[in-house]
Amino acid sequence: MNVTYKIPQSVLVVIYTKELDVLLIERADRPGFWQSVTGSRDSLSEPLVRTAIREVFEETGIRIVEKMPRPENHEVSAACLEDWKIENVFEIFSVWRHRFAPGVTENTEHVFGLQVPEKFPxxxxxxxxxxSIWLPYREAAEKCFSYTNRDAILQLPRHLRPLP
Structure with a gap:
């Protein structure tokens, strides 16, 4: 039997509006655990920005596109996705460690922000x-179970910029 392990390199994507409302999603495997979009690289060759784009679509249905976005189709310009150049290394919770190769205990998380023009369903x-829930950023930070997610959300005001 071939076992495929998760790569211990992930993205955290904070999705937010210019009003500083943040989208949080509740984990199915841990009800009550709220977070931003997260996910691991599919392969070591997958660029982190591709991981972020893929995970946003898989977890929210929001499509990040290179062409002119159509908000009615829940599309956002790729120019709205920003690598915040924040890297967090943390111990993988024991409840999820079985997903990684034996002996892997730490994950490196890369933080991105995605400013959307409106609160998409x-x-x-x-x-x-x-x-899912949209909350003002300070309330969203308090609701997150992950300290790295909380810290990223609290940095949100310094990343706010005009949409392209």
Missing amino acids: VVLAPREHLD
Whole structure:
């Protein structure tokens, strides 16, 4: 039997509006655990920006596009996705460690921000998430179970910029 392990390199994507409202999603495997979009690289060759684009679509249905976005189709310009150049190294919770190769105990998380023009309704992957909510950024930070997610959200005001 071939076992495929998760790569211990992930993205955290904070999705927010110019009003500093933040989208949070509730984990299906841990009800009550709220977070921004997260996910691991599919392969070591997958660029982190591609991981971020893929995970945003898989977890919310929001499509990040190179062409002119159509908000009615929940599309956002790729120019709205910003690598915040923040890297967090943390110990993988024991409850999720079985997903990684034996002996892997730490993950490196790369933080991105995605400013959207409006509070899009999201399409959740039911096996991954139970619910979603838009909250003012300080309330969103308080609701997150992850300290790296909380810290990223609290840095949001310094990343706010005009949309392209």
